Amino acid sequence: MPLTKSPLSANWQFRQTTSLNNSTASSFLPVSQFPTVAHLDLLHHGLIKDPYIDINEIETLWVNDADWEYRTTFPSPASSPSSRHELYFEGLDTICSIALNGKTILETRNMHMEYRIDVTKFLSEKEGDENVLELKFRNAPEFAKKEKDRIGYKGNGTDVHFGGPERLFVRKAQYHWGWDWGPAINTSGPWKPVWLESWSEDKGRIKEWIVRQEVSEDLKTAAVKIQGSVEGGKGENLSIEIQDPLGKLVVTQGFSVDLEGEFKGEIKVSSPDLWYPFTYGAQPLYTVTCSLASADTKSIKLGFRRLRLLQHPLKNEPGTSFTFEINNTPIFAGGSCWIPGDFMLPRMSSKRYRDWLELAKSGNQAMIRVWGGGLVESEDFYSACDELGILVWQDFLFACGDYPAENGFVEEVKAEAEQQIKRVGHHTSLAIWAGNNEDYMLAERWGWDYNPDDNNPENWAKTNFPARLIYERTLPEVCERLAGDVPYWRSSPYGGYNSNDKTIGDVHIWNVWHGKMSPYQSYKDYTSRFVSEFGFESAPSLRTLHSAITDPSERHWQSLTFDAHDKGPGHQRRYGMYSGENFRFQFNPLASFVYCSQFLQAEAMSYAYNHWRREFRGPGEENCSGILVWQLNDIWPGTSWALVDVNGGRKPSFYITKRALSKVVVGMERVVTGVYGNYMTDWSYPEKRDKVEIWAVNGFVTELEATLKLSAFDISSGEEVELPEKERTRKLTLGGNRTTELTKIDIPCADKTVLVAYLDDEKTGERLARWISWPEPLKFVKFHKNLKVEAAIEGEVVTLKSNAPVKGVVLQVPLEEGGDDAVFDDNFVDLVPGEEIKIGVKGLDGRKIETRFLCDWEYKEGFVL
Template identity: 30%
Template structure:
């Protein structure tokens, strides 16, 4: 049987003639940081002080003596970042130039010092650019000339820290006769029965070429066996009536162990194991009277995808552990998210990421790794890209959570709208990848899943790439230049990116900017704001709705409110137009460091108010008030994505700002499963146009929607008054239950738990209370706090 020796000990990083202890997996930055040789690049402006690290060459060394009774020993690297020359003793084993591939070298009989010599990513990119010629991109960094995580060169939410290192595990594999080289399982379902078509290839030693080999596969109590003729075989396993894997909220996520064993006449030689799920997935792009649809269909059911975009969870990606993946993705599931888009400027994530998605019922939309740039199609990049795509399609295809392959992020759009075409003057820019190489690769290797050429993409050049009526749409004009109310101006078929910024939690800022007197424009705040004109956009968005705040705490609170409201405005509008609109993917779930960004979970893992708002917005049942539409009057929309009919009573009240009810009614409403009911609000319940003293409140089954005819800065809010009491939470040790009782209208009340303790968490975000109403907030990890402490952590909208 094959034996494996992990190479995770005894490594050193050469630095200034010294040997610094190194971690594998790891990277140069983490090793230098652990040795105390550089400051933490995530704090203050230290990113600038460590810029030299990415411009140097680096060498990792260890000693190996691969003694084994087996015929063959291979040195295997699951990931090298990025341009490397590998030597063992006096022998050069090979050279690499792709972070997104694995590498295998025959080291049988070799021993001595193993060295991995990394060339600066900038140097490698410059050499490639000299071969291919220059191409445009959106940032002044050369990420399209090297197959490396693009965002390591910086983004409008990330630091510029292009690193180097052995970023995924390294090992020695000792084997005889033959080993399993690749298993490609095609998992399908037809008429309630499952089918696994296993395409297997083996590698043999010189003496193993004539050995008869047997391959046996088993799944769900079904097995198949064949004698290998040559180096490849196909086995088919028919599984009667398997339980289907469903996205979260639609059903369960049963997973089945798929085991493959390779044997010769006397003993097993190698094994392969994955967990698979049985389900069907289609992408309905049928034309209709509204344009061209984009609807995911799983197990025959059409879905409104409730999604978020995922970026690398740490710029120093080797620090992301299976536990961290699980925590982030569990948070996503708890927020009623059912789709994660792995964005094209990052990485193909570790199996631990997709394992968690499999178990949690989170569908995965996987970008191929191209983002916001024109990519040369010449060598040496083309060969690398094909090898990378082929390896990762096969590596990830066992995961049932993976439902869509996507060719690129914004490059088809960029070619058309960002003045690339004249600059390119006929040079290649990536179209041959997105419309040729990649769809051919998916069709050959993984025909069980749909492929789309890009995001955004209208489906063909017959339409603008970002046409909201055709395919996927990225809505960035609103954040960049307009008010969030203008999300309501159209109904895209599928919104694959949109979002609004806010700063991270206060405790995150204090950790990242030690000793700084925080202000929106303080040095550290500006350094940790990477978006072009980012703070001015935050301030313009705030000023459209509120009086400019006079202190940092109010600015911090109000920018959080605006972020949550902006995203809510888009999702409520688009969900209310199902099935024309079939999904939204918020930019973004997570951050890779402490930064002002569009994320719902900040770089220290703290939840922004947006996170709690997403939990409401993505619940199966959503109540929303929409401004005048085709009827010319405001409407209440009841969105029911559950599998059961929603029968409820809709309570509509027109109130004065002091809480007095001036008109009200109750309407019985029945909304069928997977459908939307829209009701015109009776005229007598509407605040007068431009009213600064009345509001409309809608309630149904614990959900609330509020409509005010003017912006908050013009509304006559009363001075908020409320009482606060504390009691121990009965079911969580050390937690407290905060009860807030409103004595006036209290708009967008928020408890910021990290103001009580950096480790504190709260179970809810923004809430609006009418006079006499109570709100209970459970706070964990806050230690011994009093009412005054809690009051200092409570914020709400105040009169202008």
């Protein structure tokens, strides 16, 4: 018989097997869904409150420390003397003892691994007889604490930021212990599907196959490299087919199977259609199918692309580049970091993954970093990235901790890494595997025994940083064998003698918001070769906060409930400090706090993205080749660094990054030209910034003919300020795939003038980019006393205009109109007189919209909300 794969998804029941709370499921109850975890089932039966709402997190912490049992029944399949039957567990969270018909068949302790076990001899013999499958889960925190005691913890307690040090000793998603953007929800249960696979030993099956691709330097040929093994059968050979993106057969080739059941070979494809990130080209995907006679067939989608990580010396800057090159084209990798989409992971569907990734693409994000405190994600995630053209930076699953290197732990890590790379390593979107998140950075910060020049693993074992063995020996060896052309990087961040060296490798920039709490205007000082993490906190939308805080009296930014939904340490101090430095603000009512905190985040992102993208200047001048903000998504209705809240509410920072990562960008920076007074007063007044530098980014790989147009306006009167004729219009040639410096000009009456730059296509007249430069700090700006912003709706287009310069106009559907907010193509825009800005919108459904914007404190129209 051919291989059959039957889901075991019916008849599941669950119960609690420890007595920690009276309102538990002590007797078996039906599950809410399958796959599942205990929190989902308890919610379904009303036995716990939703931990995402109010401060219910505290009331549900007991679930983390409970043990659970899941069971189901299923009929025995048809069998013959040659039949083999296997139970296949895609994922068990986490410490599990498995029994079939009363006999223990397997013990597991790794959430990140799949497990198979031959159960032929354990099944009821008669076809149709019922079999009982029991999964007994021990709570992970208790197990982890015992492992910590057994192995011995070498850290000093300063090196675990989230949860307790026990989390380091169990292979479970680390964010389940809580993080600074989410609650502590430590789940347990069969979180991925369970299958019964049946096959005939006579006919055999494909036990394993690994597919990798390699494109020639001239891009004219591609090699599909295949290896794997067959179990059973009578020596049949394999047939490999490759179909092009339109389904046309490209090649068929036979592979011989040796006496050990193994096969290996290579297939050449001439003139392949090449895969690119969406910012540089198309995403054709071929289909590769492996067949073992009529017994078993496996198939994957594969894109052809030549990937390299370039680290060459730079012309005008110290250190080396850190540039991803696809098909011989250096890529600017702008995007964001990804945290898991839910604590209760079985709720994550293919649609939810797709929606998030399509949202990222709509924001011009061409790379996403899967953070090491979460998961090697679902197939749905990587398949969507392949299809959408989004590159993936994948961390291995270690984050912010001093992990052990005991032999058994290291072997477990090795097996886990092998499985995960085999599972997802064929995906074309994968661009890098990084050993961990921030472990080397913490080693330096907390003074662990770490000598970068010591390459002897025997010495590492004697230090309090033994995990170097994992990052510098185990993982690179696995990647060398299995990852194909996807490079391995020791950590994120890593590079140079110091892990956060701005001149080599990647960096995490947290001296803004955390650390020194530098002004966000200092982001330019932290320009680095590749910024893989940085961020700035803000509140989610008012709608999302209302869904999270049910008591109206708690709906203010200093309430206990609000504070419980902002896990960022020191957030209260930071909001006031950063706001006070930059603009006049109001934090109550809650709607004002939402606007002000989101305004801060957006302005910070504007500084970071535009200054750093400016530094992608062409061959030999890739001074910054990537920017990944922390973070794209939220996991619950809370305040965090996310660009988009858990309900899909796009914050102003999302639109800032979308514009900064557009195909063509014009940018401006006001530069210091002097001080007010003299040396006795220069410390107490803002610096004079009477000149502005202007540049343009051309994201096309070919040159672009464009026209730069400049104008200026008095902020308080709305009157146009005259610029010299030679500065108003100029024709330009912008080099491909790089930044071009355009000009540096004087700003008349700079402290009360906005300067507007437009970049138009010279041939078509199409407006390519726009930028408005404001004097800073904004708290000293005097706005027009009768500032008016008009928003006219016609169909699915909103037209904005104003009678004077206005900063940070946000469009939204008022809360009292009900329903979700509309989705706007653009938002958080600056306006000047005489222009009309048209913004596409979906989901208005006849409802009104309102505008919110920054203005003088005493002129409250449009600000107090």
